[in-house]
Amino acid sequence: MSTTTKLDLASPAPAKASPAKPRRGLWGSRTFNFWLFAAPFLIGLIVFIYVPIGWSIYLSFFDARFTVTPDKFIGLENYTYMLTDPKFVGSLGTFTVFAAFIVPTTWALSLSLALLVNRLKFMRAFFRSVFFLPTACSYVAASLIWKMSLFSGVRFGLANTVIGWFGIDNIAWLISPNPPWYWLVIVTARLWLQSGFYMILFIAALQNIPEELYEAAAIDGAKRGWQTFRHITLPQLRATSTAVVLLLLIAAYQAFDEFFNLLDKTTWGRPPLVELYYTALGTEQDYGAGSAGAVILTVLIIIVTLLQGKILGFGRGDESK
Amino acid sequence: MGNTGLYIATGVAAFFFLIPFYVLLRNALSTDPQITGEHWEFFPTNLQWGNVKELFDDPQVDFAQSLWNSTVVAVAMTVGILLVCSLAGYALARIPYKHANKIFYVVLGTLMVPTSVTFVPSFVLVSSLGWVDTYRGLIIPGLFSGFTCFLFRQYFLGFPKELEEAARVDGLGYWGAYWRVVVPNSLNFFAAIATITFINAWNAFLWPLVIGQDPGAWTVQVVLSSYMTNQTVVFHTIFMATAISILPLLFVFLFLQRWLVQGIAQTGIKG
Numbered sequence: 001m002s003t004t005t006k007l008d009l010a011s012p013a014p015a016k017a018s019p020a021k022p023r024r025g026l027w028g029s030r031t032f033n034f035w036l037f038a039a040p041f042l043i044g045l046i047v048f049i050y051v052p053i054g055w056s057i058y059l060s061f062f063d064a065r066f067t068v069t070p071d072k073f074i075g076l077e078n079y080t081y082m083l084t085d086p087k088f089v090g091s092l093g094t095f096t097v098f099a100a101f102i103v104p105t106t107w108a109l110s111l112s113l114a115l116l117v118n119r120l121k122f123m124r125a126f127f128r129s130v131f132f133l134p135t136a137c138s139y140v141a142a143s144l145i146w147k148m149s150l151f152s153g154v155r156f157g158l159a160n161t162v163i164g165w166f167g168i169d170n171i172a173w174l175i176s177p178n179p180p181w182y183w184l185v186i187v188t189a190r191l192w193l194q195s196g197f198y199m200i201l202f203i204a205a206l207q208n209i210p211e212e213l214y215e216a217a218a219i220d221g222a223k224r225g226w227q228t229f230r231h232i233t234l235p236q237l238r239a240t241s242t243a244v245v246l247l248l249l250i251a252a253y254q255a256f257d258e259f260f261n262l263l264d265k266t267t268w269g270r271p272p273l274v275e276l277y278y279t280a281l282g283t284e285q286d287y288g289a290g291s292a293g294a295v296i297l298t299v300l301i302i303i304v305t306l307l308q309g310k311i312l313g314f315g316r317g318d319e320s321k
Numbered sequence: 322m323g324n325t326g327l328y329i330a331t332g333v334a335a336f337f338f339l340i341p342f343y344v345l346l347r348n349a350l351s352t353d354p355q356i357t358g359e360h361w362e363f364f365p366t367n368l369q370w371g372n373v374k375e376l377f378d379d380p381q382v383d384f385a386q387s388l389w390n391s392t393v394v395a396v397a398m399t400v401g402i403l404l405v406c407s408l409a410g411y412a413l414a415r416i417p418y419k420h421a422n423k424i425f426y427v428v429l430g431t432l433m434v435p436t437s438v439t440f441v442p443s444f445v446l447v448s449s450l451g452w453v454d455t456y457r458g459l460i461i462p463g464l465f466s467g468f469t470c471f472l473f474r475q476y477f478l479g480f481p482k483e484l485e486e487a488a489r490v491d492g493l494g495y496w497g498a499y500w501r502v503v504v505p506n507s508l509n510f511f512a513a514i515a516t517i518t519f520i521n522a523w524n525a526f527l528w529p530l531v532i533g534q535d536p537g538a539w540t541v542q543v544v545l546s547s548y549m550t551n552q553t554v555v556f557h558t559i560f561m562a563t564a565i566s567i568l569p570l571l572f573v574f575l576f577l578q579r580w581l582v583q584g585i586a587q588t589g590i591k592g
Binding site for chain 1: 324327328330331334335338339340341342344345348356357358361405406408409411412413416417418421424427428431432433434435436437438439440441442443444445446448449461462464465467470494495496499520523524526527530531542545546548549550554556559560563566567570571573574578582585586
């Protein structure tokens with residue numbers, strides 16, 4: 001795509017005329033108007049999204065330590081370096097473990113909250129707000145509360161205070177990967193932050209289930225509860241559930257804030273973006289390897305997105321024409 | 322599950338969801354000896370409102386500056402994204418142009434790549450423009466959200482054509498009709514996107530961390546993060562700072578929750 005496409009001002013408006021009389025001259029020209037509306041966005045998109053991606057592909061073939069205008073071409077060395085770097089490959093493993101924890105738990109918790117809130121008759125708005133409130137908080141703020149108080153490894157951390165009441169010794173939640181207590185800290189923080197958001201999606205979906213389905217089931221003798229949940233609610237929520245799982249996966253892939261802040265300066269428990277941050281912007285300033293890593297992560301997520309398109313049929317149903 | 326059981330279950334869940342807020346407020350209004358004391362003090366009696374002044378008087382960290390930075394960035398990003406993305410979304414939805422389809426694919430292509438994944442290349446570009454430590458660097462690269470443009474396009478596809486045609490009969494061109502008819506009739510949707518954008522911009526961390534090399538350019542989130550790595554820890558100021566950083570969002574949240582919920586339900590985007 002080129003931004004210098006000539007404005008075709010002289011050409012007449014396409015044959016499909018609107019019922020109203022179009023304005024004449026420049027301001028009536030559709031081509032001019034299209035670019036008037038879309039040009040700022042498209043130029044920005046190219047300069048700030050496409051150019052960096054292109055530049056980064058270029059950098060990934062060079063030895064670009066401490067420089068962004070390198071001259072030493074090294075072919076695929078950055079790629080082989082990243083793909084054999086135990087830290088980078090390990091970060092993909094960290095993502096996998098994280099996703100295995102956070103996706104099912106968030107799905108289950110947000111669906112449960114939606115089912116509860118949806119059945120409330122009094123104080124429904126209040127409870128919905130309580131569960132939704134953490135959505136307004138930042139991952140950094142939550143990390144701080146979790147690290148400095150809730151799961152502080154010292155005696156006066158809330159978790160250690162509570163287990164202390166039962167005579168259990170203090171646990172160093174975040175200091176050591178053995179045993180990996182840090183997962184509990186990271187997963188609970190993200191659960192708290194994001195479940196309310198997905199609860200809203202589930203509530204909207206629950207309210208779209210036609211009441212007649214439950215009435216018909218009642219006539220057939222199904223009892224409200226597990227039976228109707230299993231055979232009506234859950235199947236009716238399939239589309240939302242699939243979307244939620246994919247959104248959760250993509251969000252987990254981009255995890256940075258809480259890992260960076262909770263596991264400060266550790267060499268373990270680094271998801272891909274944190275690893276990339278230290279490669280490109282740490283003491284090494286290796287933009288070549290960092291760019292190669294970014295390209296690898298981008299390719300991976302594009303593959304996932306395309307698979308998701310296959311599953312969800314995203315992009316079809318384009319109702320514009 | 323009976324009604325009582327329902328309320329007990331919901332109440333227990335709500336209790337757990339409120340614990341972090343309780344801890345935050347308790348610590349923000351306590352003294353350090355109270356926070357680190359032998360026994361957990363549930364409700365400190367003499368609330369330390371002086372902690373606010375102490376936080377803003379701290380010569381080590383210019384917290385007021387970071388609040389200002391976050392405000393400028395979040396407001397500018399909200400206004401900018403709404404403006405740039407809505408115009409483009411409208412063009413793609415409603416202005417017939419022979420290459421519109423190809424251009425739409427250029428936009429769709431960016432949807433597959435989350436911007437956070439490409440922070441290294443973006444940083445390379447922004448630093449060679451000399452925008453490190455500037456508002457420009459914090460704001461402008463984030464304005465061109467393919468996803469927001471896509472959402473506006475989808476929304477405008479469903480906008481009633483009759484309203485625009487009436488405007489056209491009145492002699493308005495696309496530009497006039499957009500500002501006098503389309504936008505005033507779409508305020509609900511704009512409010513929903515604005516709320517979500519503002520929250521995201523205020524809470525953003527990775528990009529401000531990368532761009533803010535000098536403490537004067539730090540947003541609130543970067544300052545909070547720096548507290549966690551400081552050698553000396555003053556608990557009550559740290560928690561007061563966190564509480565204050567959340568406060569504007571709670572206001573946005575309480576007053577705009579309707580639009581927020583609507584926006585999320587309609588679009589499925591993250592707030």
